[in-house]
Amino acid sequence: MIQITLKRSSIGASKTQRATLQALGLRKTGDTRTVKDTPDVQGMIRKVEFLLDVQEASK
Numbered sequence: 001m002i003q004i005t006l007k008r009s010s011i012g013a014s015k016t017q018r019a020t021l022q023a024l025g026l027r028k029t030g031d032t033r034t035v036k037d038t039p040d041v042q043g044m045i046r047k048v049e050f051l052l053d054v055q056e057a058s059k
Contacts, residue, residue: 001057002041005032008051017048026052 006026010018024044025033034057035041045054 001034002037002045003032003034003055003057004045005053005055006030006051007053010051013048013051017051020044020047021051024048 004024004026006021006029009029010021013021021027024035024041025031045052
């Protein structure tokens with residue numbers, strides 16, 4: 001599991017990057033979600049990693 005936190009605003013990001021954040025369940029700065037570590041999610045994180053803080057979730 002991976003814990004992702006939106007650390008920067010999506011203002012100025014492209015439409016596809018904002019859609020990716022929405023698909024990850026992140027709306028506001030400071031929102032945190034725990035997601036499964038799958039190749040699909042890894043690709044989504046790579047697309048917007050400059051806006052995120054990514055950590056390995058503790059069990």
